[in-house]
Amino acid sequence: MRAQFVLQEIWIGLRRNLTMTISLVITVAIAMALFGTGLLLHNQANSSKNYWYDKIEVSIFLCAKTSSNPSCAGKEAQQSEKDALKSKLQALPQVSKVEYESKNDAYSRFKDRFSTTPGFVQSVREGDIPDSFRVRLKDPKQYKAVSQSVLGQPGVDQVVNEQEILKKFFRILGGLQSAALIIAAIQVVAAVLLVGNTVRLSAFNRRRETGIMRLVGASNTYIQLPFILEGAIAGLIGGVLAAVLLVFSKMLLVDRLASNIQMASKLGWGSVSLVIIVAICFGVLLCAVASFLTLRRYLRI
Amino acid sequence: MVRPLGPRGSFARMVLNRRDAAVIHFDNVTKGYKNQNRPALQHVNVAIEKGEFLFLVGPSGSGKSTFLRLILKEERPSQGHVHVAGKDLSKLSNWKVPHLRRRIGCVFQDFRLLPNKNVFENVAFALEVIGKPRRFINKVVPEVIDLVGLEGKAHRMPDELSGGEQQRVAIARAFVNRPMILLADEPTGNIDPATSIGIMKVLDRINRTGTTVVMATHDAAIVDAFRKRVVELEDGRVVRDQSRGVYGQAY
Incomplete structure (x- = not known):
């Protein structure tokens, strides 16, 4: 196998249908970038899930004067009710920790957390957030048992499971993830068809050469290798472009978002580079296999 | 496993020996194409010895090109066997076909x-x-x-x-x-008669090095001048196989 000859053939092939090659590279780049985004979202969702599930609490809000719950009857929860509730909670086997948070504590925590958005702080007054028990569960999935045993007890207004709120967040994240993967899959199909077309054009352009090669007894690998490598190189360039896109989106989008919003876990360069490697390999493999399959139909012995 | 030698054993060995000596051997070859009623070749039996110079003549559509393509294994026979250099081409696996073609040179009318x-x-x-x-x-x-x-x-x-x-x-x-064999499909078809003689001299020179030359042609003057073996095809059948032959009276 003479490398120089093969490289020369690849160069001729790529140059002869430059427009096709460019469109192929772009398609592969977009497909791989979306594929990588999907993978990154998946990683992100998983790691923030773990992070949040450790911190999940069930909040039991107690009756306040403004409560709309009829069983509160517009009265504050009594100290005796609070004590009874606390001991009942502590007795439950699913509960690992119970904390009492008064109105004042809740208000100052709220002020603290939203200190960067003054509009939020101004619209809330002390007493808007009622007294509550924050209950940490041994297993966040056991939420139902706890809420059932507490709901309807005197002095209880409502029980809020943070998991429910997070679920919505994760559903959105999951939706984004599958959207990215679906678009990536469509792009992959487009890329495969485009590789097929490009290689077919390339083979047609060089039918004289390949005809003579067959005639003088060049082996199939020798005839097909330039075409397959042509596809693979286009795939590689596309993959590298996808990597650049991913790096940019990490720097400009994710990191900037993370500095504004308090993200559960940061997307590290480690996972980004892993995804990049996977995306490039996948791009190259995809194109090589697609051109091989096209050639099998096109360059018969 | 040893095959029992019947009364036909010695005959089979004789055929085998002949096949070994022949560099190209068509053994009752029929080739039909799809969507065509008449086969391109019918029951063709030809043995070409090493170092021979053979003219393949006949009108267009008589099966000359099919004959050459079968030697290259660009086509496979519908019936019968083609042997090249003692090997049955139907038993030659696809990945070995390039090695067969390295031992066969090809020349065409349109130069390529x-x-x-x-x-x-x-x-x-x-x-x-x-x-x-x-x-x-x-x-x-x-x-x-x-x-x-x-x-x-x-x-x-x-x-x-x-x-x-x-x-x-x-x-x-x-x-x-x-190569062991040189196939020429109307090599003088696009060339004037005077220049054709020069081309034929080159082919003759190549033949003298021991290479078997099979040349399909329409050129009566060349065939008559060379006085080599002539195989004539008509409607896919061998109608004449003559050593030191001429193109034919009919033309």
């Missing part, structure tokens, strides 16, 4: 040169694509270019050459790997 390569590069291409080293190519290609009578024209482009010269390049390319 690469227009963007000069004479040297066109001839060298045949060696490059079978992975021969550069040094070998640089040594062998000029020799063959001289052999076909193109001294000093190694760096011309094909469109700067006459038809006869282009065919010489094609012959050089076919012969550069020193």
Whole structure:
């Protein structure tokens, strides 16, 4: 196998249908970038899930004067009710920790957390957030048992499971993830068809050469290798472009978002580079296999 | 396992020996194409010895090209067997076909040169694509270019050459790997009679090196002048097989 000859053939092939090659590279780049985004979202969702599930609490809000719950009857929860509730909670086997948070504590925590958005702080007054028990569960999935045993007890207004709120967040994240993967899959199909077309054009352009090669007894690998490598190189360039896109989106989008919003876990360069490697390999493999399959139909012995 | 030798054993061995001696052997070959009622070849039996020069004659559509394509395993027979160099082509696996073709050179009516390569590069291409080293190519290609009578024209482009010269390049390319067999499909079809004689001299020179030459042609003058073996096909059948024959009275 003479490398120089093969490289020369690849160069001729790529140059002869430059427009096709460019469109192929772009398609592969977009497909791989979306594929990588999907993978990154998946990683992100998983790691923030773990992070949040450790911190999940069930909040039991107690009756306040403004409560709309009829069983509160517009009265504050009594100290005796609070004590009874606390001991009942502590007795439950699913509960690992119970904390009492008064109105004042809740208000100052709220002020603290939203200190960067003054509009939020101004619209809330002390007493808007009622007294509550924050209950940490041994297993966040056991939420139902706890809420059932507490709901309807005197002095209880409502029980809020943070998991429910997070679920919505994760559903959105999951939706984004599958959207990215679906678009990536469509792009992959487009890329495969485009590789097929490009290689077919390339083979047609060089039918004289390949005809003579067959005639003088060049082996199939020798005839097909330039075409397959042509596809693979286009795939590689596309993959590298996808990597650049991913790096940019990490720097400009994710990191900037993370500095504004308090993200559960940061997307590290480690996972980004892993995804990049996977995306490039996948791009190259995809194109090589697609051109091989096209050639099998096109360059018969 | 040993096959029992029946009364036909000695006969089979005789056929086998004949097949070994023949470099090309058509054993009752029939070839039909799809969507065509009449087969291109019917029950063809021809044995071509090593070093022979054979003219394949007959009108268009008589099966000459099919005959040549069967030798290259570009087609496979519908019935019967084609043996090349003692090997049954139907038993030759696909990945070995390139090795068969390395031992067979081919020349066509339309030359089939690469227009963007000069004479040297066109001839060298045949060696490059079978992975021969550069040094070998640089040594062998000029020799063959001289052999076909193109001294000093190694760096011309094909469109700067006459038809006869282009065919010489094609012959050089076919012969550069020193094939056992040279197939020529109407090599003088696009060339005037005077130039054709030059081409025939080159083919004769190649034949004298021991290469078997099979040439399909319409050119009565050449066949008559050369007095080599002639196989005539008509409607896919061998109607004449003559050593030292002529093109035929009918034409």
